[in-house]
Amino acid sequence: xxxxxxxxxxxxxxxxxxxxxxxxxxxxxxxxxxxxxxxxxxxxxxxxxxxxxxxxxxxxxxxxxxxxxxxxxxxxxxxxxxxxxxxxxxxxxxxxxxxxxxxxxxxxxxxxxxxxxxxxxxxxxxxxxxxxxxxxxxxxxxxxxxxxxxxxxxxxxxxxxxxxxxxxxxxxxxxxxxxxxxxxxxxxxxxxxxxxxxxxxxxxxxxxxxxxxxxxxxxxxxxxxxxxxxxxxxxxxxxxxxxxxxxxxxxxxxxxxxxxxxxxxxxxxxxxxxxxxxxxxxxxxxxxxxxxxxxxxxxxxxxxxxxxxxxxxxxxxxxxxxxxxxxxxxxxxxxxxxxxxxx
Amino acid sequence: xxxxxxxxxxxxxxxxxxxxxxxxxxxxxxxxxxxxxxxxxxxxxxxxxxxxxxxxxxxxxxxxxxxxxxxxxxxxxxxxxxxxxxxxxxxxxxxxxxxxxxxxxxxxxxxxxxxxxxxxxxxxxxxxxxxxxxxxxxxxxxxxxxxxxxxxxxxxxxxxxxxxxxxxxxxxxxxxxxxxxxxxxxxxxxxxxxxxxxxxxxxxxxxxxxxxxxxxxxxxxxxxxxxxxxxxxxxxxxxxxxxxxxxxxxxxxx
Amino acid sequence: xxxxxxxxxxxxxxxxxxxxxxxxxxxxxxxxxxxxxxxxxxxxxxxxxxxxxxxxxxxxxxxxxxxxxxxxxxxxxxxxxxxxxxxxxxxxxxxxxxxxxxxxxxxxxxxxxxxxxxxxxxxxxxxxxxxxxxxxxxxxxxxxxxxxxxxxxxxxxxxxxxxxxxxxxxxxxxxxxxxxxxxxxxxxxxxxxxxxxxxxxxxxxxxxxxxxxxxxxxxxxxxxxxxxxxxxxxxxxxxxxxxxxxxxxxxx
Ligand SMILES: Nc1ncnc2c1ncn2[C@@H]1O[C@H](COP(=O)(O)OP(=O)(O)OP(=O)(O)O)[C@@H](O)[C@H]1O
Ligand SMILES: [Mg+2]
Numbered sequence: 001x002x003x004x005x006x007x008x009x010x011x012x013x014x015x016x017x018x019x020x021x022x023x024x025x026x027x028x029x030x031x032x033x034x035x036x037x038x039x040x041x042x043x044x045x046x047x048x049x050x051x052x053x054x055x056x057x058x059x060x061x062x063x064x065x066x067x068x069x070x071x072x073x074x075x076x077x078x079x080x081x082x083x084x085x086x087x088x089x090x091x092x093x094x095x096x097x098x099x100x101x102x103x104x105x106x107x108x109x110x111x112x113x114x115x116x117x118x119x120x121x122x123x124x125x126x127x128x129x130x131x132x133x134x135x136x137x138x139x140x141x142x143x144x145x146x147x148x149x150x151x152x153x154x155x156x157x158x159x160x161x162x163x164x165x166x167x168x169x170x171x172x173x174x175x176x177x178x179x180x181x182x183x184x185x186x187x188x189x190x191x192x193x194x195x196x197x198x199x200x201x202x203x204x205x206x207x208x209x210x211x212x213x214x215x216x217x218x219x220x221x222x223x224x225x226x227x228x229x230x231x232x233x234x235x236x237x238x239x240x241x242x243x244x245x246x247x248x249x250x251x252x253x254x255x256x257x258x259x260x261x262x263x264x265x266x267x268x269x270x271x272x273x274x275x276x277x278x279x280x281x282x283x284x285x286x287x288x289x290x291x292x293x294x295x296x297x298x299x300x301x302x303x304x305x306x307x308x309x310x311x312x313x314x315x316x317x318x319x320x321x322x323x324x325x326x327x328x329x330x331x332x333x334x335x336x337x338x339x340x341x342x343x
Numbered sequence: 344x345x346x347x348x349x350x351x352x353x354x355x356x357x358x359x360x361x362x363x364x365x366x367x368x369x370x371x372x373x374x375x376x377x378x379x380x381x382x383x384x385x386x387x388x389x390x391x392x393x394x395x396x397x398x399x400x401x402x403x404x405x406x407x408x409x410x411x412x413x414x415x416x417x418x419x420x421x422x423x424x425x426x427x428x429x430x431x432x433x434x435x436x437x438x439x440x441x442x443x444x445x446x447x448x449x450x451x452x453x454x455x456x457x458x459x460x461x462x463x464x465x466x467x468x469x470x471x472x473x474x475x476x477x478x479x480x481x482x483x484x485x486x487x488x489x490x491x492x493x494x495x496x497x498x499x500x501x502x503x504x505x506x507x508x509x510x511x512x513x514x515x516x517x518x519x520x521x522x523x524x525x526x527x528x529x530x531x532x533x534x535x536x537x538x539x540x541x542x543x544x545x546x547x548x549x550x551x552x553x554x555x556x557x558x559x560x561x562x563x564x565x566x567x568x569x570x571x572x573x574x575x576x577x578x579x580x581x582x583x584x585x586x587x588x589x590x591x592x593x594x595x596x597x
Numbered sequence: 598x599x600x601x602x603x604x605x606x607x608x609x610x611x612x613x614x615x616x617x618x619x620x621x622x623x624x625x626x627x628x629x630x631x632x633x634x635x636x637x638x639x640x641x642x643x644x645x646x647x648x649x650x651x652x653x654x655x656x657x658x659x660x661x662x663x664x665x666x667x668x669x670x671x672x673x674x675x676x677x678x679x680x681x682x683x684x685x686x687x688x689x690x691x692x693x694x695x696x697x698x699x700x701x702x703x704x705x706x707x708x709x710x711x712x713x714x715x716x717x718x719x720x721x722x723x724x725x726x727x728x729x730x731x732x733x734x735x736x737x738x739x740x741x742x743x744x745x746x747x748x749x750x751x752x753x754x755x756x757x758x759x760x761x762x763x764x765x766x767x768x769x770x771x772x773x774x775x776x777x778x779x780x781x782x783x784x785x786x787x788x789x790x791x792x793x794x795x796x797x798x799x800x801x802x803x804x805x806x807x808x809x810x811x812x813x814x815x816x817x818x819x820x821x822x823x824x825x826x827x828x829x830x831x832x833x834x835x836x837x838x839x840x841x842x843x844x845x846x847x848x849x
Contacts, residue, residue: 003637003638003640003641004637006641006645007637007640007641007644007645010644010645010648010746010749010753011644011745011749013753014748014749014750014752014753015752017752017753017755017756018752018790020756021752021755021756021759021790022787022790024782025782025785025786025787025790051782051783053775053779055775058773058775058776059775060775060778060779097675097677097776097779097780104779392722395726396725397722397725397726417730421728421730422728424725424726424727424728425728427726428726429723429726431719431722431723432719433718433719435718435719435720435722435723436720436723437715437720437723438714438715438718438720439711448727449727452727452729453727453728
């Protein structure tokens, strides 16, 4: 081997490696983009970039080629590696590598025997279970409940005012305890977030349920306003009041349980019982509204009282603050979700 | 009608506080062999390095072919150097090259001879110094005397106008020594070149020298034909000649 | 007082001398036809013969980086960042710097020793006497060879380092390959690689120039050669690290 040959071989190898690395980094664009194209329409692609990876079951199968705005929707064009077959009924979702990580596009393969071809569109899009969005839903629910409460309060009577006031004070206390609890458990937040994905998916239907409940309450109030139902009947019945205070008591017992250190938050989160408790609570709430709908309850006792309304609003604000406190500590905590659902 | 080709005027050189050259005045004639003798450590090699611009004097002038070289820039100095060949005391062979490449080197770099002719010339030179067939050896594989002869072959390769020999025959056995003396004398006679030779081999060098200069304590204390130098009354000269222990020298009563 | 001034003076003198040698080298590079034979010989010496040590250091550095960052990132559940971290560290810093230091140790020291022994055995004088520029024959090929071969070696070091990181990260620690590669590809840009190569070229010039300077100005026989060699390695290494800082801050 001559000197020139040896040098030549080494230099050529290094040039080949440099070329390979440059191509892999993908800034030589055209060369990398082999494969067929698929299109997906999203409401929102925030965080997704050109060259963001496309994965199926965690395996990269292509990348985002192009993102364009179309009728206020985002039209994403993907390049899929040849040989990777995507069933027709597959779903597309934007996900992220961990809480802080980058976004990528996940294709959840469907069952269909037919496969998408070049330039086809993936029709099923899973609305991205965005944590921010989840919070939005929760706070919207909370607001609508707040409105409902306002309307309701305008109908409350003198004695009930006292009872409900004490009930709200209990809630307030519970909220305070929650707040302290969250502060105490700052360290566990990391652990919580790990469990979050699972939990949030579980809570999604719960939130919807809660919303349905609130709209039910709204309906009642609307009905009462419009003069439907028999107020006399409602007066004789203490069930609503009892249900309400029972709910508060159970909420309190959960929080004091947590406070007393029965397991760390992480454990509680893994524990389905909390989830079940929450579900139960919502169910109770729904029972209550159903009861009101059916004409049972305490509405006869309801008298207009502005002070009670003010009190109720204050309480709501505090509850919301507590929820915000949770929000500040982490993009989302399970407790925030619980609060949202319960109120 | 001798023509002076190298003229040294009042040359001084010290290393730190050690004065080596202390006002040298010397004239070297074109087409002659000038032998410089003197005791070891006396400054002969230093003087020779001044002649070719490897060392800069503290003071004094050196004229070569009418050009004063001590203040020349490297570029002009190189023009002067092109007239010279030099054999270093320790041969200074390039140890990354084999013997043949060493001898070929000046030819390759300074002539546009075809490769074949370069090879032939180098072969000739190696034959003259008795090392034909050693072309493939590396300098580290040679003895001191062999290195010396390769160095000699390299100095002769370009047939320069002037050659400086720093002890060409030291480290050689008497027979090869004689061959080398003859080689120097013959090439010089044939080509009418100017040779400056440093040597301790007084007997040998007096045989081929046209002029002899004796360096003593930083000065040239004797200069002339070998006969003139032999008759020089200076005690230092006489002592130096006597010390060779050779019969037939003036004053050197056997 | 003198103990402060004297070293400073010496430093300034050497700095100036190296700078002048650099200018001379540039001058001789362009002034005459390149001696391709000498250049290739040096490229082989600097490049090809340093391959082994560069591959070993690069590979193990990548592996250690992966291992080390893995334990850090795992605390944040972002093991996927290991690939990007290894690749960025290798291309931006460790590839060029390690290659520079390794070549200094291997070839820089040899340059100083070679030129040093050529100086003390008067071979450099012999060149001068032949009216041939020692800078052109001895220094230009070494500096150019280093200038060309350091980026080449750095590419190889980068690559081997990343492969080492990949082996440890994906094969040993079971980091998800897709995330590992995606993150790496996302965070490493061509500029990271190219800036690293520019650095490597600068290091090549620095180490060869300093080593040649030290060899060229050797005094005092075999012992002097030893001293020059040591100083060449020390000064070159320091120069590489200091210039690395400067270059990094300029390029960022
Ligand atoms: N580069 C140098 N630096 C310092 N001193 C030197 C240098 N070169 C020579 N000398 C000193 O100059 C003096 C003369 O040295 P030179 O080599 O000229 O002697 P020489 O006459 O050639 O002796 P020899 O016959 O043994 O070769 C010596 O004392 C030596 O120590
Ligand atoms: Mg001498």
